[in-house]
Amino acid sequence: MxxxxxxxxxxxxxxxxxxxxxxxxxxxxxxxxxxxxxxxxxxxxxxxxxxxxxxxxxxxxxxxxxxxxxxxxxxxxxxxxxxxxxxxxxxxxxxxxxxxxxxxxxxxxxxxxxxxxxxxxxxxxxxxxxxxxxxxxxxxxRKQKNELKYVNDFSLQLTDSTYIFIRRFDTDRNSGYDFSSELYDGLKLKSKLAADNIKFNPKDSVFTIHNWRKRQIYKDRDSIFSGNKIDTVFNFTPKDLIYKSALSQEMPSDELIKFIRVSEKRGVKNxxxxxxxxxxxxxxxxxxxxxxxxxxxxxxxxxxxxxxxxxxxxxxxxxxxxxxxxxxxxxxxxxxxxxxxxxxxxxxxxxxxxxxxxxxxxx
Incomplete structure (x- = not known):
């Protein structure tokens, strides 16, 4: 120079x-x-x-x-x-x-x-x-704090064959109601799990569902099970339920790309x-x-x-x-x-x- x-x-x-x-x-x-x-x-x-x-x-x-x-x-x-x-x-x-x-x-x-x-x-x-x-x-x-608190009518694809639906979820209390999980074989429904309430325990990453009903579909018959309370594991956390553009500003680009890919696989529409x-x-x-x-x-x-x-x-x-x-x-x-x-x-x-x-x- x-x-x-x-x-x-x-x-x-x-x-x-x-x-x-x-x-x-x-x-x-x-x-x-x-x-x-x-x-x-x-x-x-x-x-x-x-x-x-x-x-x-x-x-x-x-x-x-x-x-x-x-x-x-x-x-x-x-x-x-x-x-x-x-x-x-x-x-x-x-x-x-x-x-x-x-x-x-x-x-x-x-x-x-x-x-x-x-x-x-x-x-x-x-x-x-x-x-x-x-x-x-x-x-x-307080109104701004509650922006990300409640999630309503949320659906999520966990795997190629598993889908969940939640009517309402409180991300502060890690609890929600009207939950269902469906397992498909192609276009055919294999089983459906429904519960009145669901709660996430962050210590051991386990979900507790209350008043649950499970329908297992076979070739020639169906089986129905039910109970008051059961602990189970799902491939998601309450954080995955929050899809707000503000959260993207807090993710480094490598984390943001990974999040987008996982969300696309789970069937998030927009x-x-x-x-x-x-x-x-x-x-x-x-x-x-x-x-x-x-x-x-x-x-x-x-x-x-x-x-x-x-x-x-x-x-x-x-x-x-x-x-x-x-x-x-x-x-x-x-x-x-x-x-x-x-x-x-x-x-x-x-x-x-x-x-x-x-x-x-x-x-």
Whole structure:
């Protein structure tokens, strides 16, 4: 790398870190003002616990979230300053093409992308698990706490031939009612177990069913058994009954992939919310390259209004990207659609904008 490359890369990364250090304290200050009453409600909640369990993980989450925005703003600010100081004119007069000028920017964007990918797939999910546990215990309202408490009318495929159905299950008490388990041989029913109540014992992973009835179907006759109480084992736990997109944010990518595969095998109908979360962990870091090209192309030439006009245009584009990304996430979670296509749609759209701006900037 030449001296000018090191100069641009160094200033690029310094401006990026400086922008992050501005955004994160603002986010922390706003969050403290919103949640200070919740903290004061709990006499047993100390300062160290708040910082260690909540705000450390809060900073990790929002640092990763703000990375594309911070990089976009940093590139616009730094490149606009180069342009206003006529440094870019000197660079172009030295026969340096726009493509060659972009080299240090792409090196910086690659470093940020790699860091963001590692955080998205591994660091942030583990961090979110601790943060959300703290929120559930000390911050969220009782209504929010009960969001994942009850599961209604749930069916699950345990194996290729075994299916279960539960009318209602309380995940806090590990108990439910109106339970049935059916065993098939192809399309033919072999046996059915039904019970009025079911309770899970987490110590030994055993289910206790009450007022149970079992029907065993043979070729020429049926046998019916019943009883008041019996302990048995099933290939699921109460955690498997909860299919909420919020849980996907707490799973590292390897665990999320395993969960999706098991759920598909068990016949869960719509897993697109989990696919959206998985694809988003890659699409958002890759957007760093697209936003970098757009930012450099916007700020490359000196404009009337200087840095202000470039920053205003850039922030407008950034909000358009975030808005389109949120819409694509909602649409991608709908059953029956291609979640991969919807998640990557903002990148495809703004990639075309980046290609157009890049072509004009080269001229």
């Amino acid at each position: 030449k001296i000018i490359d090191w100069y641009i890369l160094k200033r690029f990364l310094v401006t990026f870190l400086f922008t992050l250090l501005i955004l994160i304290p603002i986010a922390v200050a706003i969050d403290i003002s919103e949640k200070i009453d919740n903290f004061l409600e709990h006499a047993d909640l100390g300062f160290y616990q708040i910082v260690n369990e909540y705000y450390v993980n809060f900073i990790i989450y929002y640092t990763n979230t703000f990375m594309p925005l911070a990089l976009f703003i940093a590139v616009i600010l730094f490149t606009s300053k180069l342009s206003n100081n006529t440094e870019i004119i000197a660079i172009t007069n030295a026969k340096v093409s726009f493509t060659r000028f972009m080299y240090p920017y792409f090196i910086g964007a690659t470093l940020v992308t790699i860091l963001s990918l590692l955080m998205n797939h591994f660091v942030v999910p583990n961090s979110s698990k601790v943060r959300k546990k703290f929120e559930k215990q000390y911050i969220n309202s 897993l697109n919310a989990y696919f959206v979360e998985f694809h988003k962990r890659t699409s958002l870091p890759i957007a760093t390259y697209i936003l970098t090209v757009i930012a450099v192309a916007l700020a490359f030439r000196k404009k009337r209004g200087g840095t202000g006009i470039n920053l205003a245009i850039g922030v407008g584009i950034m909000f358009m990207y975030v808005f389109l990304m949120k819409i694509s996430e909602v649409l991608g979670a709908v059953a029956g659609v291609n979640s991969l296509l919807y998640v990557w749609m903002p990148n495809l759209f703004f990639g075309l904008i980046a290609a157009y701006l890049y072509y004009n900037a080269r001229k």
